[in-house]
Amino acid sequence: MNVITTMAYRQIRRFTRARSRIIGTILHPIIWITFFGLGWSRALNFPEAKALFGGVDYLTYLVPGIVAITIFTTSFMSGMSVIIDKDYGFLKEILVAPVSRSKAIFGRILGDSTTSILRGIIILLMCAFITHINILGVIPVLIIGVLLAFTFSSIGISFALKMNNLEGFGLVMNMITLPLMFLSGAFYPISSLPIWIRIFAYINPLTYAVDGMRYFLIGKSQFPIVMDFGILSVLCVVFLSIGMYLFEKATIE
Amino acid sequence: MKKYKYAIEVKNLTKKFETFAVNDVSFKIKKGEIFAFLGPNGAGKTTTINMITTLLRPTSGSIKVAGYDTVKHPNDVRNIIGIVFQDSTLDRELTAYENLYIHGRIYGYRGDDLKNRINSMLKFVELENHANKVVKTFSGGMKRRLEIARSLIHNPEILFLDEPTIGLDPQTRSHIWEYIERMKKEYNMTIFLTTHYMEEAESLADRIAIIDNGKIIAIGTVDELKSMIGNDMIYLKFANNLDSECVKNILNILNEHFGNSNIINGIFEIRVKNANESIPKIFEIALKNSWKILEVSYRKPTLNDVFIHLTGKSIRERGGNFDMKKIFAKRRGML
Ligand SMILES: Nc1ncnc2c1ncn2[C@@H]1O[C@H](COP(=O)(O)OP(=O)(O)OP(=O)(O)O)[C@@H](O)[C@H]1O
Ligand SMILES: [Mg+2]
Numbered sequence: 001m002n003v004i005t006t007m008a009y010r011q012i013r014r015f016t017r018a019r020s021r022i023i024g025t026i027l028h029p030i031i032w033i034t035f036f037g038l039g040w041s042r043a044l045n046f047p048e049a050k051a052l053f054g055g056v057d058y059l060t061y062l063v064p065g066i067v068a069i070t071i072f073t074t075s076f077m078s079g080m081s082v083i084i085d086k087d088y089g090f091l092k093e094i095l096v097a098p099v100s101r102s103k104a105i106f107g108r109i110l111g112d113s114t115t116s117i118l119r120g121i122i123i124l125l126m127c128a129f130i131t132h133i134n135i136l137g138v139i140p141v142l143i144i145g146v147l148l149a150f151t152f153s154s155i156g157i158s159f160a161l162k163m164n165n166l167e168g169f170g171l172v173m174n175m176i177t178l179p180l181m182f183l184s185g186a187f188y189p190i191s192s193l194p195i196w197i198r199i200f201a202y203i204n205p206l207t208y209a210v211d212g213m214r215y216f217l218i219g220k221s222q223f224p225i226v227m228d229f230g231i232l233s234v235l236c237v238v239f240l241s242i243g244m245y246l247f248e249k250a251t252i253e
Numbered sequence: 254m255k256k257y258k259y260a261i262e263v264k265n266l267t268k269k270f271e272t273f274a275v276n277d278v279s280f281k282i283k284k285g286e287i288f289a290f291l292g293p294n295g296a297g298k299t300t301t302i303n304m305i306t307t308l309l310r311p312t313s314g315s316i317k318v319a320g321y322d323t324v325k326h327p328n329d330v331r332n333i334i335g336i337v338f339q340d341s342t343l344d345r346e347l348t349a350y351e352n353l354y355i356h357g358r359i360y361g362y363r364g365d366d367l368k369n370r371i372n373s374m375l376k377f378v379e380l381e382n383h384a385n386k387v388v389k390t391f392s393g394g395m396k397r398r399l400e401i402a403r404s405l406i407h408n409p410e411i412l413f414l415d416e417p418t419i420g421l422d423p424q425t426r427s428h429i430w431e432y433i434e435r436m437k438k439e440y441n442m443t444i445f446l447t448t449h450y451m452e453e454a455e456s457l458a459d460r461i462a463i464i465d466n467g468k469i470i471a472i473g474t475v476d477e478l479k480s481m482i483g484n485d486m487i488y489l490k491f492a493n494n495l496d497s498e499c500v501k502n503i504l505n506i507l508n509e510h511f512g513n514s515n516i517i518n519g520i521f522e523i524r525v526k527n528a529n530e531s532i533p534k535i536f537e538i539a540l541k542n543s544w545k546i547l548e549v550s551y552r553k554p555t556l557n558d559v560f561i562h563l564t565g566k567s568i569r570e571r572g573g574n575f576d577m578k579k580i581f582a583k584r585r586g587m588l
Contacts, residue, residue: 002358002359002361002363003358003359005358006355006358006359007359009355009358010344010347010351010355013347013351014344014346014347017346017347017387018346088341088342088343088344088345089338089340089341089342089343090342090343090344091342092308092338092342093342093356094359095308096306096307096308096331096334096336097331097359097360098328098329098331098332098360099359104359251308251309251310252303252308252309253309
């Protein structure tokens with residue numbers, strides 16, 4: 001238990017030290033909401049559009065997506081800190097400690113997930129003032145956020161453990177984040193995509209997080225909520241296990 | 254606490270990357286001993302430490318630490334060792350205190366006990382006034398001291414120091430030597446250190462292994478190693494310019510008494526077993542022959558002389574820019 005809480009503590013402590021990082025990751029979604037959301041919300045202010053977005057204005061439609069994307073990108077960045085730890089040697093300090101590696105990496109994922117969920121909450125609360133989301137939905141949305149954060153922290157860390165430099169990780173991150181974002185239903189319903197692209201949306205974990213959050217915040221969703229939870233939980237367990245396994249096997253060779 | 258005679262037993266240890274980084278190395282370190290690996294860049298020092306400390310798997314051979322096999326029981330080994338790595342492994346974003354705190358918690362300490370340990374270790378390395386500063390702002394010497402403090406938090410029985418004073422100024426270096434000596438005295442710790450500074454090995458270590466190209470080429474106490482090439486050198490300079498007749502005469506007399514005498518650039522060079530005993534004798538002879546000696550000096554053989562004797566090159570010879578580049582390249586590619 002000591003190891004899990006200590007590693008989580010370390011990740012959170014590092015996060016609170018880096019003020020510029022905090023501001024940056026909160027500023028990013030705000031830019032989306034204001035410059036992207038407000039603009040389109042005006043442009044799409046006619047009945048047919050509202051019908052397409054489940055009967056709400058576009059800005060409200062956008063909120064679950066922005067929250068999910070915030071959690072997704074920041075937790076994926078977990079991997080970045082693993083690479084930094086390799087570079088600066090801190091990882092060796094963990095590898096040579098008489099502790100369970102799975103617990104150490106779990107603690108790390110826990111800490112990183114906490115910080116990214118925190119950012120999600122901040123965005124959510126800010127949006128609550130300017131849109132028509134269901135504020136009571138925040139609690140179940142957080143649970144989805146936890147599953148989402150764990151899943152992508154694990155994915156980010158798994159990539160990082162197999163990679164040697166920040167540039168390579170940045171490349172992977174850029175290649176992965178943009179498609180996942182646009183193919184998640186965050187900005188428009190998946191149903192408006194051509195069939196062959198829709199397939200990619202269906203295998204995208206982010207899709208189910210966006211859909212589940214939308215269910216609780218707006219009351220509309222494309223898939224049954226049980227399915228969203230089910231798929232996210234399974235993915236979470238799978239990727240968490242992969243991350244733990246890879247860290248268990250990590251050496252300095 | 255487990256009882257053991259040898260803190261470390263290494264048998265036929267080999268590690269192969271593209272080539273052999275460590276090549277059939279065997280040695281034993283007694284409990285409470287300070288043991289040094291002395292060798293040039295790329296000799297295989299760090300690779301050996303990485304294997305002993307369970308970070309790398311040997312290609313072949315076996316290692317026991319306090320009786321535990323490093324491959325079969327890595328966590329038992331990890332429990333009783335402390336390490337200061339060659340390259341810093343501190344968390345630069347956190348404070349000195351937080352670094353020690355995290356380390357202590359990971360090793361199972363908590364509460365007041367941990368707090369006391371942290372404070373006493375910070376005091377030990379004289380960083381108590383920098384406890385709450387972020388490590389990023391520390392000088393190289395402060396980082397090293399903090400790492401030493403961290404490696405001691407969990408009371409290890411065996412401590413590994415990989416080039417503990419590399420890149421530090423002489424003053425900081427002698428500080429760290431002092432810590433190392435105190436660790437041995439106060440905690441009866443077994444210490445394995447690597448270095449390419451001869452003075453460091455010489456002044457700290459009970460026994461030294463000289464390593465080059467992945468092989469141990471000599472092992473023993475400082476005196477044992479030096480006795481491999483034998484002798485002290487005594488140098489004599491005479492007052493007046495001597496003619497060749499005179500020189501011949503003096504050489505004859507010196508050879509009669511000591512053997513192994515020479516003249517190089519007008520200075521007489523005598524190889525003796527023990528300079529301290531031979532110098533008075535030289536004065537007796539000088540008195541008898543009414544020689545006028547202007548200067549006497551003597552030199553004990555250095556470990557570098559031993560290294561040159563064994564390998565035909567100096568330890569420092571390969572320490573230039575070329576190797577720094579290699580070190581950085583190596584660091585980048587790690588893990
Ligand atoms: N991970 C690795 N992959 C490939 N080769 C390696 C690796 N680590 C070390 N080597 C090689 O093994 C040899 C021994 O390296 P090692 O780091 O053990 O030397 P060292 O004695 O610690 O030198 P230094 O004084 O530079 O620290 C070198 O030739 C090095 O290039
Ligand atoms: Mg080294």
